[in-house]
Amino acid sequence: MRSCTLFIAVLTLLAFGAIADAFAQEPIVRLRLDTINVRAGAEQALLPVYIENYDDPIIHSELWYRLSRPDLCSLRTEIETAGTRLDGWTGLQLIYSIADDGTDVRLYLGDPINPIGILFHPGTWPQPAFYLEFDAYELPDTTLVDSLRLELIDSSPSFFKLIGLGGEYLGTYVDTVPDTSYWRCVQYIDDVCVDWERVSIPPYDSIEIVQSEVLRIDTTQLKVYDGLIRVHDVTCGDFNGDDNVDLSDVIGLVGYLFLGGPEPVFLPMMNVDGSPGGEVDLPDVIHLVSALFMGGASPDCPE
Numbered sequence: 001m002r003s004c005t006l007f008i009a010v011l012t013l014l015a016f017g018a019i020a021d022a023f024a025q026e027p028i029v030r031l032r033l034d035t036i037n038v039r040a041g042a043e044q045a046l047l048p049v050y051i052e053n054y055d056d057p058i059i060h061s062e063l064w065y066r067l068s069r070p071d072l073c074s075l076r077t078e079i080e081t082a083g084t085r086l087d088g089w090t091g092l093q094l095i096y097s098i099a100d101d102g103t104d105v106r107l108y109l110g111d112p113i114n115p116i117g118i119l120f121h122p123g124t125w126p127q128p129a130f131y132l133e134f135d136a137y138e139l140p141d142t143t144l145v146d147s148l149r150l151e152l153i154d155s156s157p158s159f160f161k162l163i164g165l166g167g168e169y170l171g172t173y174v175d176t177v178p179d180t181s182y183w184r185c186v187q188y189i190d191d192v193c194v195d196w197e198r199v200s201i202p203p204y205d206s207i208e209i210v211q212s213e214v215l216r217i218d219t220t221q222l223k224v225y226d227g228l229i230r231v232h233d234v235t236c237g238d239f240n241g242d243d244n245v246d247l248s249d250v251i252g253l254v255g256y257l258f259l260g261g262p263e264p265v266f267l268p269m270m271n272v273d274g275s276p277g278g279e280v281d282l283p284d285v286i287h288l289v290s291a292l293f294m295g296g297a298s299p300d301c302p303e
């Protein structure tokens with residue numbers, strides 16, 4: 001009997017799983033930032049912002065991003081659009097900081113007068129929607145890598161909106177909540193109150209309960225992914241980040257390139273021959289060996 005019971009239980013679980021899958025809702029919009037690596041002191045570094053909208057065109061959007069570590073980076077109140085989905089777009093861009101200290105950037109992108117110039121058509125898009133610009137600071141001497149999070153603030157619809165072709169808010173729902181208000185009469189004519197004022201505390205003459213509509217983010221339809229910026233203070237040629245360039249870095253690089261070994265602490269710092277495309281390959285091994293043991297040119301990673 002025991003095995004029979006188990007068999008039925010497994011079947012029930014499988015059936016329940018199938019039903020749950022059928023009702024699982026795919027998001028209509030994904031807003032995503034990547035994890036990126038930059039060199040300490042980098043200016044006008046670019047952080048890609050991806051907007052993936054599958055169903056609806058977006059004719060304007062309001063987004064607000066905030067940094068977790070203002071000691072590491074500063075956001076510029078600019079975006080870069082070359083090579084992005086906004087390349088060549090001529091609509092309205094309003095970009096500013098609310099804190100006004102580089103810790104946040106608020107974007108309004110759209111064209112309320114001419115909504116035909118759609119910002120984002122539905123589809124699958126490998127390229128970023130646009131890039132946020134930031135400057136990375138120098139790290140303290142004792143630190144090789146440090147990180148900060150960049151989050152999209154999605155809790156407040158007054159700072160966060162995606163608007164579709166019909167003027168509707170995308171990825172939101174309206175929650176109806178009771179709003180309890182207290183009122184005090186400030187003018188009577190005979191026994192009838194003709195003018196009320198709203199008060200927050202007693203004494204009051206009347207209580208009115210009204211249904212109030214509050215806009216909220218629908219996390220089943222709208223997925224938001226925060227980004228991570230890693231700031232590296234690694235010397236050109238220093239594979240393992242121990243602040244020396246020596247034989248161990250050659251061994252690390254050979255292992256990474258040809259033997260499936262671990263990645264360097266910061267890959268761009270292994271482009272020691274300064275090849276313009278940034279490739280890290282056999283010529284970099286040769287360059288490093290030559291620099292260390294044969295009096296060749298020093299490692300020279302591009303800025």
Ligand SMILES: [Ca+2]
Pocket residue numbers: 237238239240241242243244245246248249
């Ligand atoms: Ca090293």
Ligand SMILES: [Ca+2]
Pocket residue numbers: 270271272273274275278279280281283284
């Ligand atoms: Ca190279």
